[in-house]
Each structure stands twice: as C-alpha cells, then as structure tokens.
Amino acid sequence: MARSKRALRGIYAAATALAIFVVAVGSCIALILLVISMEEGGASLSDQSLSVTQAVVLLSQGNGFSAGALKLTIIPLGLTLVLVSLLVTCVRRFGMSWEGFASGGLLWLIVSFLFQQIQGFILVDTTFIIACRSALVYCLAYAIAGVRSGKFSKWLASSPYGSLPSGLRLAITQGVHVAVWLIAIFVLMGALTVVVWIALYHDAVGKLFVLSEMGTSSRILTSLAAIVWLPNLIIWALSWLTGGGFYIGELASFTLWTGQGEALPPIPIFGLFPEAVTSSVQRIILLVLPTIVTGIVALLTLLTKRGFDMLASLRKQGLRQIDTRLVTTFLYSCISLVITGLIVLLALGLAFFCSNGDLGEHRLKGVGVHVTESAAVFARDISVGLLAPWLMLLLVSALVLLWNSTIDSLHRSVTLVSAVPASLNSYESSDKSQTRISGTDTSSQPSHTVQTVNKTSHSDAPGQSSGQ
Template structure:
C-alpha cells in the first residue's frame, strides 16, 4: 500500500521537477538577452517581460503556437523540445517509471501548462483541449523512453525474438535498420553543412536585418544563440531543399533550388540566411541526385560489410554469393 502511494506521489515530482529546471534555465537566458537588448537600445526595460516570454517559449517548445498583431508563430523549436523530453526522461528514469507515476505526472504536467496559458499578452493558436493533448504527448514521450529503457519486459522481448526468429531474418532487419539510420544521419549532416553554407553566403543579408532592427553586438550574439533552438528545423528544411522538394513558411515564403521567395517574411535575422534560387542548372541537377547516390552507396556498403550481409563477389567457397 505504501509503495502504491509513493508511486502516485512521484509522478508530480517528475512533472514539477522537469518543468521547473527547464523553465528556470530558459528564463535566466531570456532575462539576460532582454537585459542586453534593453541596455544597447536604451529604451524601456524589457526584462519585465521575462516571465511572459518564458511561458510563451515553454508552450511553443511543446507545439503550442501564438500570434500577435504582426506575427504568427507555430514552428516548434525542436532543439528545446528534445531537451524538454530529455529532462522528463532523466527525472523519470531516476525517480519512478510506474504506470501510476505516469498518470499522476501527466495530469500535473497538463495542469502546469494550462495554468501557463492564463493571462498571456499574446493569443494562442490552439484550443485548450489541443493544448492539453500536445503537452501530454511531450511528457508521455519522455516517460515512455525512460520506462522502456528500465523495463525488464524489453529484455524478455529480445529473448523471445531471439528464440522464435531465425538468425537470417534478424540480421536482415538489423541491417535494414542500420542502413536507414546511417542514411538519415548522413542526410542530417548534409543538412547541417547546407545551413552553414547558407549562413556564410547570406551573412550580408543577416547583417542588414540586424542593422535595420538596430541591434548592437551583444544583442546580435544572444539572439543568434537563441535562434539555435530552431537549428534542427533548419537542418530538416535544408534536407528537403537539397532533394528538390523545398519548404514553405506558411503562405509567406517558398524556397526550392528553383525558387527563393521570402519577401513577405517578418524582419527576423534568422530568416536572412534562407537561400536564394540556384542559377546553375548543373548544380541543381547534382543536388537532386544526392538521395540516389547516398542510397546506392549505403546499399553497397550494407552488402559488403561484415556487420551486414557479407556478400563477397567471386568467393570460391560459396558460389551462392556470386
């Protein structure tokens, strides 16, 4: 009976602890950024808006967008989302992964987020029910990851698969998953390289936006660091751009290797690094061939590697290999 009560009580500890650590760290950075901006611009003290901005970013990192008179933002900062899920995972793994802790924890987590939506200076793009669903998904992902990493059922499941699935099938599935992970990793690295190239090529456009807004050196550094929260988003967009599909930012802008139209975007410095159309047809053709080349190389590697299928062409000992 005592263990059951403790499990119910540990859920709120996980929710409150994760949210408190995340919000405090985020709030301290935002307070510093707003203070530096206020000092350099010489206007009103923006640090008084730290609490409201912290609540807005906490909600945004869970997919809950907002709108103002001039801006509507619903793009999740995926880096912050991953960090928040990681905090829930870490607290859950250390404290408790019982189902009762999950139920009580997710209820408290939803309550905290719903309370965070009250009296905001901006309008939310989601209904209250959708706010509850999105926040519950974030908590559930972190808690489920911790539960699966600790649950002995995962080990039992592996033993069950080992006894009922042949070695060839297991090796085929394992090799396929390995190839998929390697290809996704290569694509993301290429996306990161592309984002860096965009930044180098479009540095002057970003400097112009910084100058138009009137930001000093300290403000530029801190806002650039803050923009790193959207770095995974930019990498995914860059991968889509490399493959020829491109990406859209609402109805305001479209970017592909053939089109670079972003004149309707708000004057945010991070939008300054987005690409223009590629004029050289040969470069465009080479870019859209990247998925084919990466898939072909990854397939050949999986066939030849010892950890893959180990197909050796021309082996005298095993004629089936040929």
C-alpha cells in the first residue's frame, strides 16, 4: 500500500509539471500565431497551435524538427530550464522515492511518445533517441531534486566520502562551491555582454523588423518569444568574450577580430550580433578578463576565512621549517583548485554543446560555438587564473621559509662564535689551576723527605751513643 502511494505521488509530480508547462507554452504559441494572423491578414494560423506546441515541447528536451526548408535543432535552453525547474519543484512537493521515480519516468516517456504523433512537422531523430533525451531531462530534474533534499546530506555522510580526512573533505567542498561561484560569474559576464550588444545594435534589429514588414504587436511578441533562446545567446557571448567566437553556419563568423556575414536571413535576433573590436587595448582587456576574474576568486578562496584561510595557517605554522601541516595545507588547496577547474570546464563544455544546433540543411547547418576551440580557450584561462595565485603564495612562503632559515642559521652561528672565547677562558683557567696544584705537590715532597731523614737520624743517635 505504501509503495502504491509513493508510485502515485511520482505520477502526480510528472503530470503536474507537464500540464503546467504544456498549457503555458501552448497559450503563448496560440497568442503569437493569432496576432501574426491578424496583422498579416492571411489564413488563420491558430489551427497549427497544437502541432507547434508539440514540436516546441519536444524541442525543449533536445529533439529537433524540420518543416519545409526549415530545420530547427537549436534547443531553447530557456524553456529547458523552466521545464526542469517545474519538475524539480513538483518532485520535492510530492516527495521522492524509487517507486515515484519509476512511475513518473514511465508517464514522462508515454507523454513524449504521444507528442511524437505530430502533423506538419518531421522529427529529426528516431523514437528511441527522442525517448532517451526525454528520459535524460527527467533524470536530471530528479537528481537536482535529490541533491537539494536533506536525504542527500545524510547519504553523503554515510558514504565513503564521510570517512575521508577532514582536510580532504574541506578541499572537495570548497572546490565545488568555488566552481558554482565561477560559473555564476561567467554567466553574469555573458549576460552583461548581451546587454551591451542590445544597447549598441538595437537599431539593426529595428531595421530587420522593417525589412520583414512586421507589425508592432508581432515585433513585441517575437522579441518576447526570442527570450527562450537567451541562455544560448549568453553562452555564445561568453565564447565571443574569451576569443573563441561563434558561427552562423557558413554564412557568418563572429569573433573579437571578425564580425561580418554574407547573406544572413532577415531574422531580427541576428541584428544583435557584434562587429569586430577595432581597439587592440579593448581586445586585450576582454581576453584577459576571465583570467583576472578567476584569479581573484582563487585568491579570495585561499586567503579568506570562508575558504582555506591560509594566512592564518601559515602564521600559526611560523614558516620555520617544512612539516606535515605546511605540506597538507598546500596540497589540499591545490586539490580544491583542480576540482574547481574540472567542474567549470565540464559545465562550460556541456553548455557549449547544448547551445549549438542547425537552422537549415546546408549553409545554415552548424550554428553556435566550436566546442573544442572554446573549451581550449577556457581551459587556458581557468588554469592560469586558478594556479597563478596558488603558485604565488607557494613562492612567497618558500621565500619566507628560506629567510627564516637563514636568520636562524645566523643566530646559531653568532651564538656559537660567542661561546668559543668563554670556553677558551674556562680552559685556560682550568689549565692554570692544574699547573698550580702540580707545583704545590712538587714543592711539598722535599720537605717531607727531609723531615723523614731527620726523624731517622734522631732515632739512630741513642743507639750509637750507647754502643760507645
């Protein structure tokens, strides 16, 4: 009975999340199609609302589609984040269990299969691939809900992780926390870059709206609909900021050095893409900005009390000699920074991969970031930013240790040198006393002999006189 209740709660969680998401997306799509039909004055597009909703729901889980010359596989990461957040909230609200996970996942796959029965669109992937991607989204949301629950902390404490040394656990925890902070800062940097693009190139977007002959309501709704791809644009902006850039198929490439494209389709969002940065000083500042930010975060982690508080540890240790405490302090901090770098690179590489896709079959195939190039650029920036403060602190500590060792050696030498005259004086005084004692013994021996002889002569004298 208890298992059936837990299974029903899993079904309720999945059904609630899907219902809220599908209704919200369907309502927005119906409104957009209705406004476009009214302004264009053509045939009503509201009849396509259901099919478009099915396609968008599948697209938000990574499953692309094609319609005529259009092939869309760029995942609207904004919708994906909304779907995952809804499912996490519902799972935490109805409770977590293995029975609920299985029953909710089964319902999720069934709904995904039903949404594949779509009219007017051709799905790019097979049924099995679509099911795998939908299941991956569901498992991701359930895993996030599990991490945010109190059971995860108890399970972690009872796992082999809880038996690790406290310093190593602190290193792992600090590494994860710093990685989350760095990812948040990088996302903020990308968002600010997009805001700057909007401020600089909003006129180009307006011209594209005019060329497309779109009405005011259609412009507003189209701009609002483009928000679902805002996370993709932030990721591309972050790649552009570090020198990696991004590409619109074979038609255009946008980096800090180039910003031109040929025959781009009149899609309003394309008007936001930047031109090349002409100033070499500005280019250098933008290129070193991620390294500087990473270095500041790493330095604060090493020195502040919320991190490793290495200044207090080094003062307590005294830096007089190399001992186990000093070695473990630097070792655990290095392990923490390495963990931070690996998590950040993995997260950014996954983000670059998920933000890419296609807008067509030929020249618009391959829109987004070159994952290997951008990941290599970020690997360089993050590794330098994380290890430079650690190496600098290690060098300073080594210099202080060398200085203290030199001062201690000098003190010992001065003490030894000052102790030599005192030892010589004590040796001379002892030698004189020994000489004095030996002289006294020598002078006393003859007198003793004379007295002995006298006594002998006196004792022999009466005998002689009596014999006479």
